[in-house]
Amino acid sequence: MTRYEPPSDADLIMSLREGNSGAFTEIYNRYWKQLLAIAYLHSRDKTMAEEIVQEVFISLWNRRNELYIDNVNAYLATAVKLSVFKQLVRQKRRDEIKEQVAVTDTSSFDEEQIYTRFLQQQINGVVEVLPEKCRLVFKLSREEGLTIPEVALRMGIAEKTAEAHLTKALKVLKLRLNRPYIWVLLLIKALM
Template sequence: MMSLREGDNTAFTELYNRFWRQLLAIAYHHSGDKVLAEEIVQEVFISLWNRRNELYVDNVAAYLATAIRLSVFKQYAKEKRRSQIREQIADPANQRWDEEQIYIRFQQQYIQGIIESLPEKCRLVFKLSREEGLSIPEIAQRMGIAEKTAEAHLTKALKELRLKLNRPYLWAILLSEIFRP
């Protein structure tokens, strides 16, 4: 793991060649879908590479197997949630929603969940800023706090959203969709 942490492509290739078949078998066993299993294995290896500097793993095989299982279960949860959203937004006239609309709705609800999990003052500052369109001075005045404090709460909320979405380009687009006047 040490050479991988240092960005050694050879170490990564060695890990990939050593474990990909086993991981594919685990993913297929849990998902029953070969294409999905292949995608999950690729995503786990990409995540391993992207997080190589922050991971400290004693047993690489166990870590990767666990990551595969978690990814399969996350995929099930996503699909279940998408099915629920399809049912919620189904029009009585059976108007068809395309996959993009469903995905946007899913992301909007996911973002709303992140916002609701923020600490109380942080969430309030965020909502005043994004939903009511108040400026930092207006928020500070309404809440009776310093402008720097309001700014810090908003910064914290935005940072939390970026981290949880893990898609810097997507969060800005979706937030503008959610909080349109």
Template structure:
């Protein structure tokens, strides 16, 4: 069966049904673009190929759990995450090679990097949300407005604000789970972020 004429959403539905042909079509459609992005960041053919391979392996491994609405955005975010992991691993190796570096300093730097990456990843996820969801999330998390203030500002009910925030957090949790970030770490960092 040929999957060439199917949309991304149809391919994702087939992928959840364990259809290898759909997976192959997704790969054929996007691997060159992903490789270019990975190479632009790493300037190393082997590293770029490894990054793209890791993203596609995770896509296959999580095929039954994937709730992806925008495949190109998901793959782009996945590539950025893998690039970050690669840089973090390289930086850790460099730091450990320095004889006068203390473990606490390395751990603190990694926490800062992790928090920065998570913030960037969440920002990317929020940018893909529907407009109202994105706006309410921005009012709440960036501007620190309370639900009744958001309701007044957005001209919606307080209950709609609460439901929209819950939806935004569900979207973020799902996307982070798709990227392999554990929920407990997310909760810890979200509370830190708030």
């Protein structure tokens, strides 16, 4: 009689890379309780911990083709810790913005306005680290509302060059922010 040996983490990752949902389920069953405990330990918020663990597993599945993991346990634990940290930083930033809004304006801001302001600050942070000409083209186009021909004329560059700088700026924003609602905000600003 042969004894059943559960697959090793390395075998599971190999199967996961091939799209095997059974391997994913096995990884999930093997680690979700431990990850939930780690997330809760660092966040002290049960709902946040559950959401973070869910997001980490969704990310694992979505990125299965590009992952090379030596130690599944360490990889997932680190992903959870980083996600908790990011979430806490976002929450702290939201709280700071709420405080700023409360100090600068006595009218009540709804959550959407606060969130929009938060996103705008994120965009501004990314724009500030763009290369100089790229940043200038973006600001002229999006903040001053100039068309590509107007930007090119003001900067003394070809329209194609201005367009290339704007395309590069938008790609950097997309990569750095990687959230679909950012694009809605950018489009709204462009239409204003």
